[in-house]
Amino acid sequence: RTAVNIPNGSTAVMARRVEPPDSLDFFPTPPWATRALMEYVLPHVDGNACEAWDPAAGQRHMSDVLKEYFSAVYASDVFDYGDLDEIGTFVGCGPDVVSGKFATNWIITNPPFKLALYFAKHGLREATDGVALLLRSTWLEGSERYKEMFSKQPPSIVAPFVERVPMVKGRWDPKATTATAYSWFVWEFPLKADTRLQWIPPGCRKKLTKETDIERFAARGRP
Numbered sequence: 599r600t601a602v603n604i605p606n607g608s609t610a611v612m613a614r615r616v617e618p619p620d621s622l623d624f625f626p627t628p629p630w631a632t633r634a635l636m637e638y639v640l641p642h643v644d645g646n647a648c649e650a651w652d653p654a655a656g657q658r659h660m661s662d663v664l665k666e667y668f669s670a671v672y673a674s675d676v677f678d679y680g681d682l683d684e685i686g687t688f689v690g691c692g693p694d695v696v697s698g699k700f701a702t703n704w705i706i707t708n709p710p711f712k713l714a715l716y717f718a719k720h721g722l723r724e725a726t727d728g729v730a731l732l733l734r735s736t737w738l739e740g741s742e743r744y745k746e747m748f749s750k751q752p753p754s755i756v757a758p759f760v761e762r763v764p765m766v767k768g769r770w771d772p773k774a775t776t777a778t779a780y781s782w783f784v785w786e787f788p789l790k791a792d793t794r795l796q797w798i799p800p801g802c803r804k805k806l807t808k809e810t811d812i813e814r815f816a817a818r819g820r821p
Contacts, residue, residue, distance in 0.1 A: 625767055628764065628770055631759070634782075648704060651724075656679050664706060672702060718747060718785070732782055737783065756783055756793055756795055758795075765780075771816070
């Protein structure tokens with residue numbers, strides 16, 4: 599498979615591996631937000647019969663939750679946060695590209711916002727069943743994304759959270775609040791030419807948070 603070519607002037611993933619972790623766009627996903635994807639957006643996916651890959655896994659806040667739903671989950675990232683299956687970039691080109699490393703059904707991740715377009719386009723080359731990206735809802739806007747992605751291959755599902763999904767740089771803070779709106783953007787094969795809007799209902803944060811989440815995830819901080 600061919601890696602995505604990042605135009606000049608875009609954020610260079612290749613250079614990011616040698617940067618300090620504080621400079622990376624690392625905002626861990628609250629566990630309940632990942633469960634909301636599987637419970638409300640993709641309840642029809644039989645995880646026992648397929649695998650998933652999180653190529654922007656960070657400290658595995660998302661990929662470890664996906665293990666509750668899939669038979670196998672692979673985790674990689676451009677920075678070595680520890681306990682990853684592979685270290686390398688998912689987009690761009692060069693010796694540390696991990697494209698084609700895992701033959702997987704689903705690519706599910708919370709990518710760097712500036713690189714999300716490339717994650718989406720390349721994810722559709724890598725996955726056999728679908729791609730799901732957790733992004734700020736404003737990702738729907740922008741002429742470049744419309745030209746490069748939405749006009750050619752719109753998402754199968756856009757699933758906005760009715761309640762906010764608080765994210766803090768470098769760690770998961772279960773008490774955090776935010777004014778930023780987030781949505782799941784999903785492309786599911788066979789791809790279609792239209793998009794279904796599906797709201798993720800209020801109450802998910804309480805309903806889908808487990809008592810063990812704080813012990814499992816809150817202690818994971820900056821490397």
